[in-house]
Amino acid sequence: MDLDHVYRGKRVLVIGGLGFIGSNLAQHLVRLGAQVLIIDSLVPDHGGNMYNIANIRDKLAVNITDVRDQHAINFLVRGQHYIFNLAGQVSHIGSMEDPLADNDINARSQVYLLEACRQHNSQARVVYTSTRQFYGVPKYVPVDEAHPIEPTDVNGITKWAGEQYHLVYHRAHGIPTTALRLTNVYGPRQVLKDAEGRMGVIYHFVRKVLASERLRVFGSGEQLRDYVYVDDVVEALLLAGAHDEAIGEVFNVGGLRPVSHLQLVQLLLEAAGLPTDQYELVPFPPERKAIDIGSVYLDSTRIREAIGWAPTTDLAEGLAQTFAYYYEHKAAYWDAEMVATLQEGSLQAGNA
Amino acid sequence: MDLDHVYRGKRVLVIGGLGFIGSNLAQHLVRLGAQVLIIDSLVPDHGGNMYNIANIRDKLAVNITDVRDQHAINFLVRGQHYIFNLAGQVSHIGSMEDPLADNDINARSQVYLLEACRQHNSQARVVYTSTRQFYGVPKYVPVDEAHPIEPTDVNGITKWAGEQYHLVYHRAHGIPTTALRLTNVYGPRQVLKDAEGRMGVIYHFVRKVLASERLRVFGSGEQLRDYVYVDDVVEALLLAGAHDEAIGEVFNVGGLRPVSHLQLVQLLLEAAGLPTDQYELVPFPPERKAIDIGSVYLDSTRIREAIGWAPTTDLAEGLAQTFAYYYEHKAAYWDAEMVATLQEGSLQAGNA
Numbered sequence: 001m002d003l004d005h006v007y008r009g010k011r012v013l014v015i016g017g018l019g020f021i022g023s024n025l026a027q028h029l030v031r032l033g034a035q036v037l038i039i040d041s042l043v044p045d046h047g048g049n050m051y052n053i054a055n056i057r058d059k060l061a062v063n064i065t066d067v068r069d070q071h072a073i074n075f076l077v078r079g080q081h082y083i084f085n086l087a088g089q090v091s092h093i094g095s096m097e098d099p100l101a102d103n104d105i106n107a108r109s110q111v112y113l114l115e116a117c118r119q120h121n122s123q124a125r126v127v128y129t130s131t132r133q134f135y136g137v138p139k140y141v142p143v144d145e146a147h148p149i150e151p152t153d154v155n156g157i158t159k160w161a162g163e164q165y166h167l168v169y170h171r172a173h174g175i176p177t178t179a180l181r182l183t184n185v186y187g188p189r190q191v192l193k194d195a196e197g198r199m200g201v202i203y204h205f206v207r208k209v210l211a212s213e214r215l216r217v218f219g220s221g222e223q224l225r226d227y228v229y230v231d232d233v234v235e236a237l238l239l240a241g242a243h244d245e246a247i248g249e250v251f252n253v254g255g256l257r258p259v260s261h262l263q264l265v266q267l268l269l270e271a272a273g274l275p276t277d278q279y280e281l282v283p284f285p286p287e288r289k290a291i292d293i294g295s296v297y298l299d300s301t302r303i304r305e306a307i308g309w310a311p312t313t314d315l316a317e318g319l320a321q322t323f324a325y326y327y328e329h330k331a332a333y334w335d336a337e338m339v340a341t342l343q344e345g346s347l348q349a350g351n352a
Numbered sequence: 353m354d355l356d357h358v359y360r361g362k363r364v365l366v367i368g369g370l371g372f373i374g375s376n377l378a379q380h381l382v383r384l385g386a387q388v389l390i391i392d393s394l395v396p397d398h399g400g401n402m403y404n405i406a407n408i409r410d411k412l413a414v415n416i417t418d419v420r421d422q423h424a425i426n427f428l429v430r431g432q433h434y435i436f437n438l439a440g441q442v443s444h445i446g447s448m449e450d451p452l453a454d455n456d457i458n459a460r461s462q463v464y465l466l467e468a469c470r471q472h473n474s475q476a477r478v479v480y481t482s483t484r485q486f487y488g489v490p491k492y493v494p495v496d497e498a499h500p501i502e503p504t505d506v507n508g509i510t511k512w513a514g515e516q517y518h519l520v521y522h523r524a525h526g527i528p529t530t531a532l533r534l535t536n537v538y539g540p541r542q543v544l545k546d547a548e549g550r551m552g553v554i555y556h557f558v559r560k561v562l563a564s565e566r567l568r569v570f571g572s573g574e575q576l577r578d579y580v581y582v583d584d585v586v587e588a589l590l591l592a593g594a595h596d597e598a599i600g601e602v603f604n605v606g607g608l609r610p611v612s613h614l615q616l617v618q619l620l621l622e623a624a625g626l627p628t629d630q631y632e633l634v635p636f637p638p639e640r641k642a643i644d645i646g647s648v649y650l651d652s653t654r655i656r657e658a659i660g661w662a663p664t665t666d667l668a669e670g671l672a673q674t675f676a677y678y679y680e681h682k683a684a685y686w687d688a689e690m691v692a693t694l695q696e697g698s699l700q701a702g703n704a
Contacts, residue, residue: 096524099463099517107459107513111451111506149501153524154463157516161459164509165451172448172505 001308003235006242008033013080013124015039015067015113016048016087020190021129021182023052024230025084025237026060032238036060039076039087041067042343045193046089050343051332052189062347067109070116077116077124082241085113085128085166088159092133095155106158107165114169114177125247126177127240130163131156132252132298141224142299145181145252152293163250170248178246180236183254183298187230187318188325192333202227205265209272210326210334215279218288221262226255226297229318232311236303243307254298256311264315271319353660355587358594360385365432365476367391367419367465368400368439372542373481373534375404376582377436377589378412384590388412391428391439393419394695397545398441402695403684404541414699419461422468429468429476434593437465437480437518440511444485447507458510459517466521466529477599478529479592482515483508484604484650493576494651497533497604504645515602522600530598532588535606535650539582539670540677544685554579557617561624562678562686567631570640573614578607578649581670584663588655595659606650608663616667623671 012029016022017038029036042048042064053060065072067087077083088106089095095102110128117124134157135143136150151157166177186202192210208215236253240246259267266276284292304310326333364381368374369390381388394400394416405412417424419439429435440458441447447454462480469476486509487495488502503509518529538554544562560567588605592598611619618628636644656662678685 099467100460103455103460103463103513108452108455111455115451146500148498151516151520154517154520157513157520161455161509161513164503165506168503168506168509 001239001242003238003242004032007082007238009035010081011035011037011079012082012084013037013039013076014084014086016085018042018048018050018052018062019086020047021185021230021233022084022086023049023189024187025086025234026053027056028234028238030056030059037076037080038062039065039067041065041087045091045094047191049189049191049332050346051329054346057346064347067113068104070112073109073112074116074120077113078120080121080124083113083117083124083126084237084241085110085126088129088162089155092153092155095153095158099154102154102158106155107161110162110165114165114175117175118169118173122173122175124176125241126166126175127237128163128166128177128179129237130179130181130250131159132181132183132296134160135296137293138296141258141295142254142297143252144299145250145302152291167248167250176247178240178248179250180240180253180303181250181298182228182233183252184225184227185230185233186227187322189230190333192326192330193335201225201261202264205268206322206326209268209274209323210330215265215269216282217261217265217279218282219284221265221281222260223292224258224260224295224297225264226258227264227315227318228253228255228311229313229321232313236309239307239309245306249306251303251306252298252300253303253309254300254311256314258295258297259315267316268319271316272323353591353594355590355594356384359434359590361387362433363387363389363431364434364436365389365391365428366436366438368437370394370400370402370404370414371438372399373537373582373585374436374438375401375541376539377438377586378405379408380586380590382408382411389428389432390414391417391419393417393439397443397446399543401541401543401684402698403681406698409698416699419465420456422464425461425464426468426472429465429473432473432476435465435469435476435478436589436593437462437478440481440514441507442483444505444507447505447510451506454506454510458507459513462514462517466517466527469527470521470525474525474527476528477593478518478527479589480515480518480529480531481589482531482533482602483511484533484535484648486512487648489645490648493610493647494606494649495604496651497602497654504643519600519602528599530592530600531602532592532605532655533602533650534580534585535604536577536579537582537585538579539674541582542685544678544682545687553577553613554616554620557620558674558678561620561626561675562682567617567621568634569613569617569631570634570644571636573617573633574612575644576610576612576647576649577616578610579616579667579670580605580607580663581665584665588661591659591661597658601658603655603658604650604652605655605661606652606663608666610647610649611667619668620671623668624675
């Protein structure tokens with residue numbers, strides 16, 4: 001499908017568009033000639049970063065607001081042809097520390113958005129980023145969409161609720177929605193602030209490498225995961241928005257192939273230009289072992305058959321691009337205070 | 353198990369205790385010698401009715417508050433040995449009309465309660481009433497607990513989220529919770545206000561009989577459902593609270609056997625003392641056919657094996673008791689305004 005033809009000149013709302021995936025999507029949409037409006041709350045620790053769009057700041061519009069602001073959402077959805085709904089509280093630990101905020105952002109606010117669509121713009125194509133996380137401890141791998149839903153934390157509950165709201169609003173009200181359950185996503189533009197245990201393993205390792213710290217792998221490092229490069233996710237989002245076959249559907253978006261933690265570390269060191277033996281195996285700390293879910297990776301057959309998407313970026317290649325980006329732009333992703341300072345005054349600068 | 357021994361003298365909180373199931377539970381707990389505190393919001397149309405406990409008003413305490421009142425909940429959970437958590441927005445149509453209230457009552461407020469327990473009373477046994485409704489269109493019958501979760505409306509999403517919060521708070525914080533997924537419950541003390549399509553089929557038929565209106569069965573009347581008498585549900589709740597084996601578990605609570613709509617109507621007419629041919633088969637209205645989920649009934653094997661519960665009340669017997677109750681007390685359940693008037697001043701009267 002010619003995505004250029006689909007999105008050129010169209011009004012596209014990217015909710016969470018200053019974040020990791022959202023900003024990569026916005027970069028791509030601008031290249032396709034879309035009229036992009038980004039909504040982001042810049043909630044600290046949620047990943048929003050004005051630097052992510054600094055290079056295209058004069059080619060799109062930015063509106064700072066929170067998805068919990070119902071009036072703002074009611075206004076901002078109007079007139080949009082496409083709505084990519086990527087905002088969310090994604091930290092599992094954060095969800096246990098503040099379960100109400102987790103409900104408000106991931107579940108309650110999704111009702112705001114869907115009601116706003118129903119009342120003010122029921123034709124806009126809505127694509128929601130869901131997660132593999134609520135499959136819980138896998139009963140089998142690869143995990144397909146029919147796998148039981150058994151969330152292990154509050155975040156899994158609220159993300160599933162947010163996803164299901166999208167599907168119910170399609171069935172009951174005809175809102176053309178699609179939900180994508182993403183596996184671990186990696187690539188440029190992810191904030192690299194130190195947040196032990198709050199982000200995925202690949203994020204953790206990338207930060208360690210950039211900090212010149214030694215990598216530690218728990219246990220035997222044999223657990224398998226899949227990783228999908230952010231450009232592949234952007235393509236999945238764009239295809240989902242473009243294909244009528246995706247309406248009312250939920251699709252897994254997985255990686256090319258499962259990779260062990262050990263393989264990941266070696267690929268990562270290689271991509272970073274470091275000796276591939278600069279890691280150590282350490283025994284599983286009991287508190288980590290207790291929450292380890294073993295091997296988990298997704299079956300992406302349904303989305304391939306429905307709309308022709310499959311991941312194409314090899315992990316070695318994706319990691320090389322990731323390090324290339326961070327070697328050049330590390331300062332803008334490293335330190336929370338510095339990131340905030342870089343963003344001061346950037347709204348007016350962009351609009352000038 | 354000797355439930356008398358378990359609950360005598362214990363402090364028991366019944367949230368939603370003026371409603372249909374909650375008030376039947378409170379009646380039983382008072383008989384067992386428990387110290388009962390009822391919380392109820394008396395939200396119109398949610399089923400709360402002071403008349404439900406008029407006969408035991410001086411044997412328990414009543415506190416009118418909404419589960420959305422976090423401060424009240426924080427105070428009221430303290431010192432309780434058992435918490436039966438039955439409050440909820442149960443109308444499927446209502447959930448589509450006001451999806452935010454549905455989220456706030458059924459999902460968000462469950463976090464209030466569980467956080468209150470975690471911070472102020474982490475030993476209280478919590479039993480939550482969930483529903484079979486989020487299984488959606490059955491993939492097989494009888495439906496067991498491993499059946500896929502595919503809610504057809506907002507209410508199914510929020511009830512599932514509320515249930516899963518209880519399970520996650522057990523696993524993560526050790527709160528001793530149990531969730532019971534109830535099938536269609538029937539019996540005395542259910543408000544019979546006219547609410548077409550908002551309540552289950554049995555409620556609808558009972559009201560028609562009491563209004564001397566002719567019963568209408570859609571299609572061939574062959575769809576199977578199961579029905580569980582409220583006293584059996586009360587026993588399931590009490591057993592769940594009493595057994596450590598139920599902690600962290602979710603159980604189906606189904607009926608004795610599946611019954612077709614046609615059989616139900618005939619049993620119902622017989623129980624009401626009316627000729628059993630006083631109904632008519634009418635073609636399925638298209639808008640009802642569209643949302644009909646076919647035959648659905650529950651497999652209750654797990655709860656029987658775990659804590660020894662099984663339904664015992666035959667449908668004919670349960671319906672006879674239901675009609676006996678309503679023939680005597682119809683006025684208190686029939687008309688919304690009359691019900692409200694009957695409740696005026698009843699808090700002081702009880703405390704005097």
